[in-house]
Amino acid sequence: MKTHLFIIGSGVAGLTLAVKFAERFPKKKITIVTKGDADESNTKYAQGGVAVVLDEKTDSFQKHIEDTLIAGDGLCDKAVVDMVITEGPKRLKELMVWGAQFDVDKTGNLDLGKEGGHSQYRVVHHKDITGYEIERALLSRVHQLENISLLPHHFAIDLITEHQLKQVSKNITCYGAYVLNQKNGEILTIQAESTVLAAGGIGRVYGHTTNPTIATGDGIAMAYRAKARIKDMEFVQFHPTALYSNQEGSAFLISEAVRGFGAYLRTKNGNRFMLTYDDRAELASRDIVSQCIDNELKKSGESCVYLDCTHLDLEAFKCHFPNIYQTCLENNIDISKNWIPVVPASHYLCGGIEVDAQGKTSITNLFACGECTRTGLHGANRLASNSLLEALVYAHNIYKYHCGNSMIYKEQIIPSWNDDGTNIPKEHIVIKHNLKELQSLMRDYVGIVRSNYRLNKAITHLDVIYKEVEELYRVSKISTTLCELRNMINVAHLIIGQSLNRKENKGGYYNIDNL
Template sequence: MKTQLLIIGSGVAGLTLAVKFAEKFPKKNITIVTKGNEDESNTKYAQGGVAVVLDEKTDSFQKHIEDTLIAGDGLCDKTVVEMVITEGPKRFKELMVWGAQFDVDQTGNFDLGKEGGHSQYRVVHHKDITGYEIERALLARVHQLENITLLTHHFAIDLITEHQLKQVSENIRCYGAYVLNQKNGNILTIEADSTVLAAGGIGFVYGHTTNPIIATGDGIAMAYRAKARIKDMEFVQFHPTALYTNTEGSAFLISEAVRGFGAYLRTKNGDRFMPNYDERAELASRDIVSQSIDKELKKSGDSCMYLDCTHLDLEAFKNHFPNIYQTCLEHNVDISKDWIPVVPASHYLCGGIEVDTNGKTSITNLFACGECTRTGLHGANRLASNSLLEALVYAHNIYKYHCNHPISVKNKHIPDWNDYGTSIPKEHVLIKHNLKELQALMGDYVGIVRSNNRLKKAIIHLDVIYNEVEELYRTSKITTTLCELRNMVNVAHLIIGQSLDRKENKGGYFNVDN
């Protein structure tokens, strides 16, 4: 199969690029592959909104830039921060042209929210399901464009580079990807002039995460195996307030906007502890709030902290956060009289595939945008609601680059996927066991607070898992669960290795030995 543009991932980054490219080049083919349903992505679960300066009388680009730099703890690329924030309003308005709707107040102006680390009200939202609304609008536009092919339940296994062509080259190029059709087990060879990784985050590497189960770091792992540059993987952002339950797996997110609305964090005894850690109290940046909760939990031995909304206007809360209100009720928490039990959970990766301002990776004809990238915007810690903004701006930049630098690749003889000598794995239990081992390892040894001793032990344990998984991969026919596990092992290796390399605590990274 041949296509001009291959996009791996169907979140806001991938869909925005597809729409722009398809509108500009109606005779070129765009192929989107996504391993789940078309709308299943981290975008869909983004509650808070888009941080954007829309009125310079009440806010300013400079304030948003400063807030981002402060949150990033000295490791942001200032040029990138300025570019993303000043471009933001234009990119946001395009979403509205495509049909995305956002909340307005009684005067008809945007009903702006405020989240941790922000000095102003500047977060545009659609109730507490902003990502879901953006995904809906983008997919509706995608389906109107005839030159976009959207392949759902197709899993990208590996990028095609000189390695598969049995060639040695200093300048690695990408020629497309091998993609598994999950419904019939066939493996497609998709040749592409340009390939774009928009494959989302890594949350599921940790057992306790706000991400959906598809967030297994596939894009980063594929790029790493293809020898792309990967940076800042130690900066895993933990969201301070995930709903605490006794069940494993994906955790429901209690949006930061709830604290922006006036909720307090309390111990089980009712003490508000955040003012002891930061003058911004509950509205400190995520790294500070998560580390503070972690310290309180270790001090008390409790399983969770609590978010107190009982003093807030109930009707206003239900209007702003209907999904959160309803989900709490389903867990027997009535926010008018009960505190919400919360714990930090793996939420967002600030590092990833290194890209320039055009979204170009270190591999020729391979681009990347969205959470799988390291752009320099977030530094050591992402400012709340800057991620959707980053995805919109970088998707646009990749599109503009293609407008100014058309890419066409000479035909190469690309071999089909070779699985000779492999068999259908009989021991599925090994995959499940190693997944649980990996998630426990990351949660216990590579969590919010780390130490050199735990990180070194993590490497030893990870090597055992790695060897088992690679043996399975060599001898088994490809399955999605096996490939995801292999990708997560690669991602864990990067997080641990780059954690040990960092000798200074910054933002979301805290090592007791530094």
């Protein structure tokens, strides 16, 4: 299969790029593959919103820039921060033109929220399901454009470069990817002039995460195996307030906007502990709040802390956070009477595939945008609601690059996927066992607070898992679960290795041996 633009991922980054490209180049073919349903992505679960400066009487680009730089703890790229934040209002207006609807106040103006790390009210939202609304609007527009082919339940296995072509070259070029049709098991060879990784985050590497089950770091792992530059993988952001549960797997997110609305964090005995850690209390940045919760749990031996909403206006809370209110009720939590039990959970990766301002990676004809990238915007810690903004801006920048530059592309005879000598694995328990081992290893040894001892132990344990899974991969027919596990192992290796290389604590990275 040949296509002009090949996009891996169907979140806000990938869909925004597809829509822009399709409208500008109606005779060019765009192909999007996504391993889940068309709307399944980290975007769909983004509750907070899009941080943009809309009212310069009460806010300013400079204030938003300063808040971003403070959260990033000295590791942001200032030029990137300036570019993304000043572009924000234009990109938001485009979303609204495409049909995305956001909450308005009594005067008819956009109702702006405030989240941790923000000095002003500037978060545009749709109730507490902003990502869901953006995804709905973008998919609706995608389906109206005839030159876009969206293929759900198609899993990208590996990028095609000189390695698959048995060629030796100093400059690596991407020619497309091998893709598994999960419905019939066929492996497609998709050849493209430009390939874009918009494959989302890595939350499932930790098991306990606010991300959906599809967040297995596939884009980063594929880029890593293709020898693209990967940077800042040590900066895993843990969201401070995921709903506590004894069950493993995806955790329900209690949006940071709830604390912006006035909720308090308390220990089991009622102590409002954030007041003793930071002048901003519950509205400190995520890295600080998560580390403080982690410290309180270690001191007390308890399994969770609590979010107290009992003093808030109940009707206003239900209006702003209907999904959160209903989910709490379904878990026998009446927020007017009961505190919500919460714990930090893996939420967002600030590092990833290194890209320039146009979204170009270190591999020719390979671009990337969204959470799988390291743009320089977030530095050591992402400011709340800057992620959807980043995805919108970088999708636009990749589009602009294609408008002004012709792709230098050499036709290649690409071999079909070769699975000679492989069999359908009979021992699926090997995959399940190693997945649990990996997730447990990452939570216990590579969590919110790290140490050189635990990180070195993690490398030793990960090596055992890696060897067993690679052996299974060599003899097995391709399956999504096996490829996902392989990708998560690659991602874990990058997180651990780059953690050990960081010799100072910054933002979301905290190592007790760096004190």
